[in-house]
Amino acid sequence: METLHPDDPHELGSYRLLRRLGAGGMGRVYLARSPGGRTVAVKVVRPDLAADGGFRSRFRQEVETARAVSGRFTAPVVDADPDAALPWLATSYVLGPDLADVVDAHGALPEHTVRALAAGLAAALQDVHAAGLVHRDLKPSNVLLAADGPRVIDFGIARAVDGNRMTQTGVVVGSPGFMSPEQAMGKDVGTAGDVFSLGTVLAFAATARSAFGDGAASHASLLYQIVHGEPDLTGVPASLLGLVRACLMKDPAQRPAPSEIVAALAPHGIDAALHDWLPSAVASTIATHAAGILDLEAPGAATSFGPAPAMPAATPPPGTPGYGTPPGGTPASPYGTPPGGTPASPYGTPPGGTPAAGQGPGTQLPGTVRLGADGTSAPRRSRRRVLGLALGGAAAVVAVGGGAAWVFASGDDASDTPAGGRGRGGSAGPADEHFTTPPAGVAPQPLWHESAAEDSTTTGVPLLTHEGLLLVSGDPLVAYDVKTGKARWSKPGVCRPGAQLLFHGGKVFLADGDYDGVLVAYDVRTGEEAWRSRLGKQLSVEDTIAIDDDNVYVTATDYGQSQSATKYRTAVAAISHTTGRKVWLQHRDWGTKDYDVQGTVSGRYLVYADSNFNLTARDTATGGQLWTKKIGDDWSWRPTVANGLVFLPGEKLTAVDADTGRTVWTLSPNGRRGFGNPTVVDGVLYTSDHDDGVWAVDVKTGERVWLCDELDVEGPETFLRAGATLYGATGSLDGGIVALEARTGKFRWVYSDNKTVGEPWQVALSGNRLLVTHGHEIYALPAV
Numbered sequence: 001m002e003t004l005h006p007d008d009p010h011e012l013g014s015y016r017l018l019r020r021l022g023a024g025g026m027g028r029v030y031l032a033r034s035p036g037g038r039t040v041a042v043k044v045v046r047p048d049l050a051a052d053g054g055f056r057s058r059f060r061q062e063v064e065t066a067r068a069v070s071g072r073f074t075a076p077v078v079d080a081d082p083d084a085a086l087p088w089l090a091t092s093y094v095l096g097p098d099l100a101d102v103v104d105a106h107g108a109l110p111e112h113t114v115r116a117l118a119a120g121l122a123a124a125l126q127d128v129h130a131a132g133l134v135h136r137d138l139k140p141s142n143v144l145l146a147a148d149g150p151r152v153i154d155f156g157i158a159r160a161v162d163g164n165r166m167t168q169t170g171v172v173v174g175s176p177g178f179m180s181p182e183q184a185m186g187k188d189v190g191t192a193g194d195v196f197s198l199g200t201v202l203a204f205a206a207t208a209r210s211a212f213g214d215g216a217a218s219h220a221s222l223l224y225q226i227v228h229g230e231p232d233l234t235g236v237p238a239s240l241l242g243l244v245r246a247c248l249m250k251d252p253a254q255r256p257a258p259s260e261i262v263a264a265l266a267p268h269g270i271d272a273a274l275h276d277w278l279p280s281a282v283a284s285t286i287a288t289h290a291a292g293i294l295d296l297e298a299p300g301a302a303t304s305f306g307p308a309p310a311m312p313a314a315t316p317p318p319g320t321p322g323y324g325t326p327p328g329g330t331p332a333s334p335y336g337t338p339p340g341g342t343p344a345s346p347y348g349t350p351p352g353g354t355p356a357a358g359q360g361p362g363t364q365l366p367g368t369v370r371l372g373a374d375g376t377s378a379p380r381r382s383r384r385r386v387l388g389l390a391l392g393g394a395a396a397v398v399a400v401g402g403g404a405a406w407v408f409a410s411g412d413d414a415s416d417t418p419a420g421g422r423g424r425g426g427s428a429g430p431a432d433e434h435f436t437t438p439p440a441g442v443a444p445q446p447l448w449h450e451s452a453a454e455d456s457t458t459t460g461v462p463l464l465t466h467e468g469l470l471l472v473s474g475d476p477l478v479a480y481d482v483k484t485g486k487a488r489w490s491k492p493g494v495c496r497p498g499a500q501l502l503f504h505g506g507k508v509f510l511a512d513g514d515y516d517g518v519l520v521a522y523d524v525r526t527g528e529e530a531w532r533s534r535l536g537k538q539l540s541v542e543d544t545i546a547i548d549d550d551n552v553y554v555t556a557t558d559y560g561q562s563q564s565a566t567k568y569r570t571a572v573a574a575i576s577h578t579t580g581r582k583v584w585l586q587h588r589d590w591g592t593k594d595y596d597v598q599g600t601v602s603g604r605y606l607v608y609a610d611s612n613f614n615l616t617a618r619d620t621a622t623g624g625q626l627w628t629k630k631i632g633d634d635w636s637w638r639p640t641v642a643n644g645l646v647f648l649p650g651e652k653l654t655a656v657d658a659d660t661g662r663t664v665w666t667l668s669p670n671g672r673r674g675f676g677n678p679t680v681v682d683g684v685l686y687t688s689d690h691d692d693g694v695w696a697v698d699v700k701t702g703e704r705v706w707l708c709d710e711l712d713v714e715g716p717e718t719f720l721r722a723g724a725t726l727y728g729a730t731g732s733l734d735g736g737i738v739a740l741e742a743r744t745g746k747f748r749w750v751y752s753d754n755k756t757v758g759e760p761w762q763v764a765l766s767g768n769r770l771l772v773t774h775g776h777e778i779y780a781l782p783a784v
């Protein structure tokens with residue numbers, strides 16, 4: 001911002017010019033003030049263009065069209081005189097820097113900021129397109145960041161700047177690196193072209209670089225990459241990667257509409273999406289800039305640009321390095337600080353001095369209106385609130401709800417269908433909640449999020465859902481309301497580390513947390529103990545294995561049989577979960593003395609693997625051993641049983657007969673590395689290979705149905721299905737919750753919290769809600 005030059009006009013129409021903002025292809029841009037005190041940016045056409053009658057005609061038409069745009073996230077035309085000696089137009093002045101300057105000063109923006117930016121820009125494009133315009137030049141320097149959201153500027157006007165309407169075939173006008181492929185080829189550009197540009201802007205905001213090449217690349221190289229190359233999206237957060245990719249599809253018809261993006265990212269309203277949307281350092285510089293502009297407008301203030309009142313330097317959010325300091329550099333000067341000037345201390349305090357009389361946090365900023373009834377003193381309010389009032393109320397951001405989600409309507413309590421009895425491998429029918437489907441590639445946002453104590457959750461333990469409750473294993477054992485995320489009850493000392501949660505008949509069953517060697521049943525609704533069961537005086541329940549409609553199956557130690565003072569025989573037992581009485585007990589071979597097992601039950605088969613690398617099948621009615629076999633050097637997986645077959649992961653996917661243990665079929669990974677643990681849902685087996693591909697396999701024949709090789713995260717380790725969508729929970733290295741089309745395997749989206757927890761993801765289903773844990777982080781997502 002510069003003071004006016006001698007050759008600059010001092011007035012245009014009814015506007016008094018205050019400062020020179022810059023120059024563009026059309027002419028000069030000035031900061032100006034209307035008689036009513038409104039701050040505007042006035043663009044004045046160059047004399048050579050003003051002398052062009054054709055330009056004047058096009059300029060007049062563009063101004064009339066642009067007047068129709070009045071969206072919240074644009075800087076619309078508020079006045080113009082295309083017939084003046086030097087044609088001019090006035091647009092709303094946005095109190096904030098542009099995105100290019102912010103990224104240059106602060107580096108890549110955090111995920112929540114980019115998400116809010118996407119919602120605001122998509123809303124702006126809706127308004128621009130509704131007015132019959134196509135922006136055609138959406139780029140970081142045309143995106144301004146204000147306290148209450150982003151603003152798109154220069155819409156529609158660019159067509160007049162160069163004397164072209166930019167709709168002529170073969171004419172390429174725009175900004176290399178941010179234009180669409182059809183624009184780069186000189187073809188007609190429609191609204192989908194702006195969506196492509198939106199994708200490039202979001203990639204820039206998330207990574208601090210262009211997706212198609214840096215500034216050193218030639219224009220021809222950039223255009224070639226846009227038309228023929230793939231974008232470099234390294235560093236785009238996983239939860240936004242699908243959205244950015246969808247926007248950057250080469251085929252305009254495959255890109256999402258702005259309305260779809262808005263519905264997906266801001267279903268509770270834009271205000272909720274933009275609540276505290278900016279990093280604190282950026283918000284501080286915007287406040288500094290705004291305060292300086294307001295000081296310029298103060299009644300009776302000198303026209304020279306004095307020092308701008310500045311907010312204190314903000315501390316970056318924890319875990320967000322570099323904010324407020326350019327990468328590798330020193331803190332940038334605040335936006336709006338006068339050239340050579342020194343930002344004043346907060347709220348008008350002179351540099352190095354003390355506050356003047358009557359000044360302080362409760363003092364009225366220049367240009368604000370006192371709200372006190374007597375006009376003498378206003379109640380003390382926050383800086384953000386004062387600034388919001390000073391900006392006419394638009395910047396006063398009000399939170400209207402929690403995390404954004406695709407909720408259009410919901411009934412009372414959702415019906416709950418335990419998936420596979422343990423939150424693993426199941427399908428769910430319709431529920432009474434209805435969520436809108438986000439556009440392709442866009443992950444849903446949490447309905448709620450809670451953080452448990454960091455040492456309370458257990459790695460790899462499947463979740464349990466029942467009648468509107470989510471039980472998360474750990475100490476304490478906690479039951480969360482699936483609608484709100486609030487804890488219904490909490491029980492310390494009842495759930496040992498590593499204990500899985502088995503459910504039936506309104507009870508959850510656990511080996512006693514006090515190591516008394518008993519099985520305890522707890523009422524899921526209240527957490528109160530229902531009963532406890534002992535196997536005998538010298539028999540101690542060690543852990544649970546699985547549950548079916550009749551029994552809980554457990555491992556036990558028989559202290560009455562020993563080979564030494566520390567070497568006791570182990571057993572497997574069935575306990576009725578109705579009466580708590582022992583149904584049968586079978587001793588295990590001495591070679592399987594270790595009681596660490598992972599198992600499952602299906603029909604008449606109880607199948608478990610143990611830490612001595614044995615796989616064993618027993619008859620659930622009697623406990624009699626059907627067969628046992630060695631399984632190599634890995635037992636850290638839970639056997640999968642369905643259709644009378646047991647499915648084994650490894651270098652090949654293997655199906656063995658549950659009665660005999662004989663191999664029925666094998667599936668080779670066809671050059672890919674071996675398979676992970678499979679899940680069977682409604683006659684289809686789902687598994688991941690070690691190259692992060694996801695397979696659907698016919699359980700009867702072993703033939704591949706489909707292979708999804710589109711993931712940029714780990715292949716899921718567990719699966720469940722809801723309606724037409726298959727959901728997978730990945731491991732701990734690079735993952736999240738993955739959604740695929742169950743029939744075709746087509747990738748839909750991936751949700752990640754981008755937190756380094758070091759533990760695998762877990763997912764369960766309650767009605768139309770996905771209940772998700774990532775270590776101690778707990779989320780509810782719409783199953784869409």
